[in-house]
Amino acid sequence: MQLTTGFASPPIDAARAFRLVLDAMAHPARIVDLPEIEAPAPCSPAAAIVLLTLVDATTPLHLAGAHDSESVRDWVRFHLGAPLVGPQDAAFALGAWDALCPLGRFPQGSADYPDRSATLIVEAAELRNDGARLTGPGIEAEAYLALPDTAALQANAAQFPRGLDFLFTSNVQLAALPRSTRIGGA
Amino acid sequence: MTDYNFAYLDEATKRMLRRAILKAVAIPGYQVPFSSREMPMPYGWGTGGVQVTAACLVPEDTLKVIDQGADDTTNAVSIRKFFARVAGVETTEATARASVIQTRHRIPETPLTEGQILVFQVPIPEPLRFLEPRETETRTMHALEDYGLMHVRLYEDIAKHGEIARAYAYPVRVEGRYIMDPSPIPKFDNPKLDNSPALQLFGAGRECRIYALPPYTRVESLDFEDYPFTASKAAGQVCAICGAEDSYLDEVITDDAGGRMFVCSDTDYCATRVAAQAEDAA
Ligand SMILES: [Zn+2]
Numbered sequence: 001m002q003l004t005t006g007f008a009s010p011p012i013d014a015a016r017a018f019r020l021v022l023d024a025m026a027h028p029a030r031i032v033d034l035p036e037i038e039a040p041a042p043c044s045p046a047a048a049i050v051l052l053t054l055v056d057a058t059t060p061l062h063l064a065g066a067h068d069s070e071s072v073r074d075w076v077r078f079h080l081g082a083p084l085v086g087p088q089d090a091a092f093a094l095g096a097w098d099a100l101c102p103l104g105r106f107p108q109g110s111a112d113y114p115d116r117s118a119t120l121i122v123e124a125a126e127l128r129n130d131g132a133r134l135t136g137p138g139i140e141a142e143a144y145l146a147l148p149d150t151a152a153l154q155a156n157a158a159q160f161p162r163g164l165d166f167l168f169t170s171n172v173q174l175a176a177l178p179r180s181t182r183i184g185g186a
Numbered sequence: 187m188t189d190y191n192f193a194y195l196d197e198a199t200k201r202m203l204r205r206a207i208l209k210a211v212a213i214p215g216y217q218v219p220f221s222s223r224e225m226p227m228p229y230g231w232g233t234g235g236v237q238v239t240a241a242c243l244v245p246e247d248t249l250k251v252i253d254q255g256a257d258d259t260t261n262a263v264s265i266r267k268f269f270a271r272v273a274g275v276e277t278t279e280a281t282a283r284a285s286v287i288q289t290r291h292r293i294p295e296t297p298l299t300e301g302q303i304l305v306f307q308v309p310i311p312e313p314l315r316f317l318e319p320r321e322t323e324t325r326t327m328h329a330l331e332d333y334g335l336m337h338v339r340l341y342e343d344i345a346k347h348g349e350i351a352r353a354y355a356y357p358v359r360v361e362g363r364y365i366m367d368p369s370p371i372p373k374f375d376n377p378k379l380d381n382s383p384a385l386q387l388f389g390a391g392r393e394c395r396i397y398a399l400p401p402y403t404r405v406e407s408l409d410f411e412d413y414p415f416t417a418s419k420a421a422g423q424v425c426a427i428c429g430a431e432d433s434y435l436d437e438v439i440t441d442d443a444g445g446r447m448f449v450c451s452d453t454d455y456c457a458t459r460v461a462a463q464a465e466d467a468a
Contacts, residue, residue, distance in 0.1 A: 011192035011197060011200075012244070012245060014200070015243065021204075021208065022207065025212065027401065053204065054201060055201075056201055059205070110329075111329035112325050114216060115210075115216065136361075137401075138211075138401055139402060161213050161363065180213065
């Protein structure tokens with residue numbers, strides 16, 4: 001069994017990675033480049049960095065579809081210590097879009113505590129600034145991001161302040177779609 | 187490992203804070219609970235802001251810390267020194283040079299720019315607290331968007347004083363949803379909250395809440411059609427040092443005889459203007 005490396009210098013690498021994730025979350029659809037890192041197949045380097053930065057023994061993690069592999073599970077156990085759970089108990093989830101759907105399986109937060117909802121790390125073949133027109137907090141005028149299923153994500157946004165938050169990852173790239181982003185429309 | 191204590195807090199604590207910050211950014215104006223940690227300074231010194239700053243800093247940052255607009259108070263100096271030591275960051279007094287600004291009770295006069303993070307120290311995060319002391323009740327009011335009582339109370343102010351009698355911590359509505367306490371900034375600063383290119387983060391240490399305004403977020407000060415919000419300050423006053431007419435002024439007692447003058451609360455803004463005037467004169 002080969003466990004790929006985590007952060008070389010955890011406190012500083014995690015700090016730099018968080019700032020990039022924060023930049024992405026604060027600017028929906030902005031595509032940011034994360035550093036290269038060895039990741040367990042089929043996990044992208046960007047997804048591995050997000051996990052190393054945010055996930056630990058206190059945050060239940062759901063691995064969906066092909067990402068529920070032995071190499072990812074071993075890596076999670078070694079580097080994060082996060083309990084692996086079903087979608088209904090997840091604070092974070094990792095997988096391709098089709099494996100993560102339907103979205104209703106994940107905690108959506110409550111009216112009193114909308115923050116108690118899952119963050120989904122969605123692995124994509126590529127990230128592109130075209131397709132759906134996005135507006136809302138973090139976006140000066142408008143932004144565009146190719147989305148896997150516009151209708152499902154519109155339904156998520158319509159639940160605001162409840163709802164899921166999304167981090168789309170592809171190779172070393174990351175783009176965020178928080179629940180606050182309005183999708184489509186003039 | 188020499189960098190174990192980067193930014194003072196342990197890694198698990200920073201991850202917890204970072205998760206809370208991301209949720210706060212995703213739900214603008216909503217107060218995310220977090221587990222506040224002991225910091226090597228008393229609560230009144232902004233432990234909430236310090237924890238948020240600690241979770242955000244990278245070694246490449248340039249940090250500015252202000253207390254009521256001033257960079258040179260004991261509070262501001264000690265927080266700046268603290269982060270220079272534990273995070274190795276460069277510090278500055280110049281608003282335009284800072285990548286992260288931690289503030290107590292002011293927003294800098296110099297307009298903030300894209301990429302900057304403004305971290306507010308918050309004593310009481312709950313804007314409805316003065317109406318309703320019970321946390322379960324205020325939480326339900328936010329959940330149901332039940333803000334009628336707030337509007338009634340503000341309208342009573344108008345009936346009594348002819349205006350909304352709040353000079354500080356003037357409540358705002360975020361993106362038409364959550365009512366939020368902007369911390370005890372003067373209401374003069376409220377318009378700077380709206381549509382700012384900077385990311386604004388709020389940390390309340392004693393009450394364990396983090397909330398956020400992402401860049402370009404709509405922030406409206408509560409008002410009424412017949413009593414629109416005004417960000418007024420003392421009319422007709424100018425800064426006795428730099429002559430600014432557009433900045434927030436502090437009244438300073440100058441001698442035992444009760445002499446007084448008005449000067450910019452934002453010391454960097456004032457000093458920058460004085461330097462520019464000296465250059466023009468030369
Ligand atoms: Zn001045």
